[in-house]
Amino acid sequence: MSTLALVARNLWGKKSRSIGLALAIAFAVMTVVALTVVGSGLESSATAVMHIGEANFVLSQKGVSDILNSTIDKPTLKKIDSTPGVASAVGVLVETEKINAANPVFIEVGIAPSDLAPFGVKILAGHSYSADATNQVMLGYTAAQNFGLHVGDKFRANGAVNTVTGIVSTSSSFGNDAAFFPLPALQGYNRVPGIVTLIFVKVDHGVPVSKVMHRITYAQPELMALRTAAQFGQADLTLVFVKAAATGSAILAVVIGAIIIGNTMLLSLFERTREFGMLLSVGWSRKRIVGLIMGEGFFLAIVGTAAGLALAVIVVLLLTQLPQLLGVLHAHFTASAFITGFATALAMTFLGTLYPAVRAAMRSPMDALGHE
C-alpha cells in the first residue's frame, strides 16, 4: 500500500476533521484572493484613465487620497506646456457624479475637442461638441447603451439638460462607460474654473522621457509623474491602503491558518501516536512518516484552495454588485491572484504540519506504542 493511498485513507477516515481543516484553509485562501482581486480591480479602474491617450506620462497632484481628487491650476499647466522638451501638455478634468442608483459614481471627463483624437477617443456616431459649448455632451457607447440614449437625445447631468452630440469609443472600458464634456463647461458645472485633474504630457521626439519627467517634478514639487500602472497605484492612497490591507491580511491569514492547522494537527497526531509507533515497528522510516503527515496536509491544501477560490469568486462578484462599488470595482480574476491563493494554502499547511510531523516521527517506537 503506497503512502499516497494511506494519506487518502486517513483523511477519508476522519472526514469531519479533514473538512474542518480544508475549510480553515479555504477561508484563508478566499480572504487573500478576494483582497488581491479587489486591489487589482481598483488599480485597473484607475489605470484606465491613463490608457486614454498616447501621452508619455501623466502628472497629478502629489499625496491625494484618490487620484481623482488631484487639482492642478491653469498657471501650472502653462508652465508645464512651456517646459523644454514638452511637445504638448493637455489638461483633463475628471469628475464623478451620481446619475441614479445604478450609476452612483458616473465618470465625467472634461476635455477639449481638439484633444479627443490624440487621446484615442473615436466618434462612432454624430459629431463632437464645440470647444466652449454648454449643454453639450458625448457619451461612451457603453454609457449610451445603459441609459438608452442616442445622438440628439437629452442627458441630464450636472444639474443641466445636455444634448448628446456624439457617441464615442475609447481604448479602455473606463472611457466607454463615461461622458465627455467641453473642458470649460465641466469646470463651470463643478465651480473649478481653470482647474484640471491630470495633465497628459507628450515629449518632443528624441528627448528622453525620464529627463523631462524629472525636470518637471523638480520645478513643480507638488506634482508627481506617473508612467506605469504600478506608479499609478502608488499615487492613489486609497489603492495603497487596499493593497496594504491585502498584503496584511494575507500574512495574517497565513499565520492564523498555520496556528489553527498546527494546533489541530498536533492534537490529532497526539491521538495517533500509537499508529506511528506501529508504522515505525514494521520498519517505516521517520522520513516516510513525515511524508505521510505532510502529504495529508498537502492534500488538504489542494482541496482548501479549490474551495477557497470558488468562495473568492462568489464574494468578489457580490462586492462588485454593492451600490457603493458599482462601476468602480471591476473584478479581474488574474492567474497571479489564484497562484497567490494556492501559495497561501501551501505556506499554511507547510508551517502547520512540519513541526507536528517531525515531532511525531522522532519518538522512539516503543515510546510511541506505549502511549495510551
Added chain:
Amino acid sequence: MAEAYQVDERGAGLAVEVVGLTKVYSDGNVRALDGVDLQVAEREFVAVTGPSGCGKSTLLHLLAALDTPTSGTVRIFGADLGRMKNLAKYRREEVGLVFQFHNLLPQLTSLENVEIAMVRHEHGAPSHKEKAAQLLELVELAHAADRKPAQLSGGERQRVAIARALANDPRLLLADEPTGSLDSASVKVVVALLTRLREQTGTTIVMVTHDDSVAAVTDRVIHMRDGRILDA
C-alpha cells in the same frame, strides 16, 4: 548491508546472541531485564515462558530494536544492533514481530494492514496485494481480507498480525503470545503454521507463550523469572 551481517567466529550459526542484557525503566526504577545471556541458533524454534512481569515482552522488544537496552549487547545474525545505523531497514527486512497487544491500524482492512509493512516492490515479484492475499490465506483468513480490525475477533486479529510479521520474509520471527487469545482450534492452526514456516523457510522463531502444549512443539523452552533466565 552485507558486511553488517558478517558473522564472526564467536557468533557463527547464531541467529540471536544476547550478552548481559539489562533494561531498567526509568519511571519507577523497574529492572525488567537483569543481565540476560541468551543464544538462539539459526533455524531454531524456541519458546520463552515465565510469570507475568518477568520481562518476556521487554526481551522481544529489544531483539526487535524497538527500544534500547540500559546495558548489554544484542547481536542478530552476527550484527550488533547497538552499532547498526539503519534500524528501520533492520525492522523492515530482517525481523518480523507479533505484538502481545495493540497490533493493527484500525482504519485499514486486514489486507492493507499486511501490505503496509511491505518493502518497495521489486521487479518480477508478485504485487503487494497478491502477496498479502497469499499471507492471509496462510493464516486461513482469506475470507476476512476486506474487513477492518473492529470486525475481527481477537484471534483473527492476532493471525492478521502474524501475516503482517511475515510480509518481508524475515529471517527472525518474534511472536509475543501469538496464541494468547485464540480458541484451541485456532491455536492448532497457528502452531502448525509456525512449525511449517520453520520447516519450509528455515525461519528462526522466538515465541513467548504461557501454553505448555504450545511450548511442547518447540525445540527448546526458556524459563524466565524476575528479569533473568533460569538455568535449564
